[in-house]
Amino acid sequence: MKVTVIGGSQGTGARVAELARDAGHEVTVLSRSGRAPEGVVSVTGDATDPAVARRAVEGSDAVVVTVGGAKGVSRQRTAVTRAVITAMAGTGVRRLVVQSSLGAGDSGVQLPLPLRLLMKVVLAAPLADHNEQESAVRASGLDWTLVRPTGLTAKPATGRWRTLQVGEAGHLGGTIPRADLAAYLLEVFGDETLVGRAVGISS
Template sequence: MLLVRNLVPGATRLLHVCNLKNINTLHTLARGALQGLLCLRTHLGGRFGGGGKIHRGREHRPAPTIRGLTVLLTIIGGSKGTGAQLASQARSAGHEVTVLSRSGQGPEGVRVLTGDATDPAAAARAVQRADAVVVTVGGAKGNPRHRADVTRTVIDAMKKEGVQRLMVQSSLGAGDSGSLMPAPLRLAMKVALAKPLADHNEQEAAVKDSGLKWTIVRPTGLTDKEPAGSWQALETGDSGTLRGSVPRADLAACMLGLLEDEDSIGKAVGISS
């Protein structure tokens, strides 16, 4: 089990992994069990699972430096969502951050490159001189394999540029992580999120076959709520389960911590509040 430090204060709140529309559609399949999950969510306030440990953060403490050094960090898909949170936190910690996005947008203070990460030339330009690369891209209309395509292109670029450290944001439910979820939630995700999970499975397979120093993070449902300042990190085989959601700011802080932790290399870690 990886023990991850938390670095930001805030309030805890738990939401569904799937959106409300998907959950309502699946009520007929697992009504009683899902209602039980709702009750657990209300009573436990987001702290679930017997096996994971929650680490309280310190207010106003900066994110950790990777191996104690200022690093060159490239984020693929850092214009919004978790990628933007990660870029901001890494920049605040004193790192040099490059963001590659199709929109050409990114958080203040980072180097922004405009381009499609499935373009080998754009990917190569983004990862040049990087100490670590993080892929946080989401899905794309018209391409059900977008995450996998981007990840393969980035891996090829990293190999050509001699960059070794890779982190990829996947999803709980992908790969062998189903055992970390309650059975009703696992069923719900398989039905409601079959296509995204297939993309993530292909993405993870590319990462594991890359020969790079990789870490995969598998968050539960993501929210833009205030950071909770705590989370759980479980590997497949750990006792306990992961349920609900995690604020993107907490996930970003977790990812920075994992980047500095050499024990996370070659591991896939599930994350929830």
């Protein structure tokens, strides 16, 4: 499989790229810095530019967006995601997996009430960006999946996690290691049952 990671120079994206490479996939990473794990193709450029995004996604079987916010930039995640959607539509690439955040959209119900209230206050701006990002994904017409992690940590991978879709019983915890999130994102690429779904995830 040919996989493109948007925002793969560090954090979750870099870990997704490493895991995909180690699994034998052909991996391309798009980042502004040009940094990428060893053994993958690196595309340097501004991911909000549809021409740059097109260069990265063309010929891919799956695209994952793992970008965070940018200092002093409003709605960075949304801008990147919209450019990627435009690029995918123009190149015929269908499978899109986007890292959002628990608390976005209708997923607040998956959090315990105290944590839900805290996130609304502390993460109001990032969640607004994720809400707009998710709206763009849902309207894209692509084969999309939204993955909504709880708080990310740098702890070692456990190989275990819990996922919930809105409407399923229960609540998710407060954190998940980036390495576990990356492993789950890689699983999602090939899971057709998750097309058109939004999934919350925590340890």
